[in-house]
Amino acid sequence: MGSFSRREHANKFHTTMIQKIENLIAQVNQFSATSAAEIEEFRIRILGKKGELNALLEEFKTVPAEQKRELGQKINALKTLATERINNLKASASAAPSRTTAIDDMTRPATDESLGGRHPVSLVKNQICEIFGRLGYTIADGPEIEDDWHVFSALNFPPEHPARDMQDTFFIEKNPDILLRTHTSSIQTRIMEHGQPPIRVVCPGRVFRNEAISYRAHCIFHQVEGLYIDENVSFADLKQALLYFAKEMFGESSKIRLRPSYFPFTEPSGEVDVSCNLCGGKGCAVCKGTGWLEIMGCGMVDPNVLEACGIDSKKYSGFAFGMGVERIAMLKYGVKDLRLYFENDVRFLHQFDKAL
Ligand code: DAH
Numbered sequence: 001m002g003s004f005s006r007r008e009h010a011n012k013f014h015t016t017m018i019q020k021i022e023n024l025i026a027q028v029n030q031f032s033a034t035s036a037a038e039i040e041e042f043r044i045r046i047l048g049k050k051g052e053l054n055a056l057l058e059e060f061k062t063v064p065a066e067q068k069r070e071l072g073q074k075i076n077a078l079k080t081l082a083t084e085r086i087n088n089l090k091a092s093a094s095a096a097p098s099r100t101t102a103i104d105d106m107t108r109p110a111t112d113e114s115l116g117g118r119h120p121v122s123l124v125k126n127q128i129c130e131i132f133g134r135l136g137y138t139i140a141d142g143p144e145i146e147d148d149w150h151v152f153s154a155l156n157f158p159p160e161h162p163a164r165d166m167q168d169t170f171f172i173e174k175n176p177d178i179l180l181r182t183h184t185s186s187i188q189t190r191i192m193e194h195g196q197p198p199i200r201v202v203c204p205g206r207v208f209r210n211e212a213i214s215y216r217a218h219c220i221f222h223q224v225e226g227l228y229i230d231e232n233v234s235f236a237d238l239k240q241a242l243l244y245f246a247k248e249m250f251g252e253s254s255k256i257r258l259r260p261s262y263f264p265f266t267e268p269s270g271e272v273d274v275s276c277n278l279c280g281g282k283g284c285a286v287c288k289g290t291g292w293l294e295i296m297g298c299g300m301v302d303p304n305v306l307e308a309c310g311i312d313s314k315k316y317s318g319f320a321f322g323m324g325v326e327r328i329a330m331l332k333y334g335v336k337d338l339r340l341y342f343e344n345d346v347r348f349l350h351q352f353d354k355a356l
Contacts, residue, residue: 014067017059021074024052028082035104036093043086053079117353121222121341124329125204128224131248132202135241137226140201142187144208148177150186154193154308155265170208170219180208184225185265185322191227192309197316198230204325215337222325227301229311229318235268235300238319242272242298250277250332257292266299266320278334286334293331296323 028046033039046052056075063071118126129139142150152164162168163182172178187203203225211217228237239258246254254277258270274295276287283289298321303313326341333352335341340348 014063014071017056017063017071018074020056021071021078024056025078025081028078028085031085031089033089034093036090039086039089039093043082046082047079047086053082117350119341119349120329120333120352121325123352124332125222125224125325127249128245128323128325128328129202129204131245132226132241134248135200135244137200137202137228140187140191140203142181142184142190142203142205144181144206145172146179146181146186148179150189151179151181151183154189154305155185156302156304156308157264161264166210168210170210181205182209183207183322184223185320188225188227188265188320189305189309192229192306192311197311197318199318200228200230202226213339215339218326218338218342220342221338223322224325225320225322227318227320229301229306229316231316233300233317233319235319238298238300238321241319242296242321246272246274246295249328250274253280255281258298261297261299263297263299265302265305266297267302269297269299272296272298272321274331277332286331295328295331296321298322 024046031042033042044051048054053075056078060068060071060075129137133139148164151169152161157163164176169182170180172180184203184205184207187205188201191199191201191203205223206220207223208220211219213219226241228241239256243256246256253275255275257273259273261269261271263269272295273292275281276284276291276293278284278286279291281291283291287293298319301318301320306313306316306318326338329335329341329352330338
């Protein structure tokens with residue numbers, strides 16, 4: 001009956017421990033999981049209080065002194081490897097947690113992804129263009145960064161007109177000839193320069209004015225300009241087109257009225273009011289008791305403007321009008337603060353998406 005010598009015993013110890021460690025190293029290298037729970041379970045099995053590593057350390061206490069160094073190094077290597085592997089797996093699991101679980105479980109109800117919708121300003125702008133589209137108007141576009149000629153000079157603005165002041169207009173790099181358009185009437189200049197009558201266009205777009213932001217003003221807003229030029233176009237044609245627009249936009253019972261006004265590019269010029277659709281013309285807080293709401297400016301195109309753009313003012317005449325899209329949307333829906341259009345609060349925006 002032989003018994004192990006001390007040396008034999010020590011060697012046996014050594015090989016079993018090395019095997020155990022290598023076996024664990026292989027397990028750590030092969031382990032892969034994407035769910036946080038699985039990774040945690042593995043961590044507890046290897047690195048936990050009652051885990052494999054602590055069992056090895058317990059065993060390590062009884063290792064003969066001459067083998068401590070080699071085995072100690074191997075155990076440390078295992079510990080570092082396991083810790084790093086587990087940390088890496090945890091990091092990638094938390095980077096994409098929901099996708100894997102969603103795909104893992106095909107029976108899970110789909111997440112409710114609500115669709116975006118059009119902004120009320122876009123909806124109303126499209127509606128304006130569509131109404132005039134039915135009268136034969138096409139849509140024209142133009143640049144937002146403009147020059148003095150297209151925004152002011154061609155449109156008969158006298159050189160000292162306040163709209164050219166630094167307070168009203170954003171100029172680019174101190175060059176007064178390059179500016180952000182203050183109205184979409186600049187598109188009308190471009191259309192007349194490049195084409196001959198008959199011209200029938202609406203020009204929607206963003207405009208810029210150096211104004212303090214308040215409930216009724218903003219440095220950026222939207223306009224739609226309209227222009228109709230042909231032989232024998234009269235003020236009666238203008239009134240009829242605007243009445244048609246008012247009825248389509250604000251309801252069949254809407255009425256319009258025109259008040260004399262002044263714009264450099266039209267003569268005569270007028271302000272257009274629509275009967276208040278909130279009180280039916282009786283007078284309320286929105287129309288300030290008058291029964292009327294101002295919706296746009298208009299007039300017969302000044303012959304100076306026609307000539308500046310190369311159109312024979314003896315042969316042709318025309319009318320133009322221009323309105324603020326935010327204002328039309330405010331009046332149509334009773335929105336009291338212009339800033340709401342720019343805050344992008346979906347609770348506000350979704351109401352219009354459903355309404356139209
Ligand atoms: N461009 C004007 C503005 O920004 C609006 C306007 C008024 C346009 C009368 C017109 C018009 O075409 O005829 O205040």
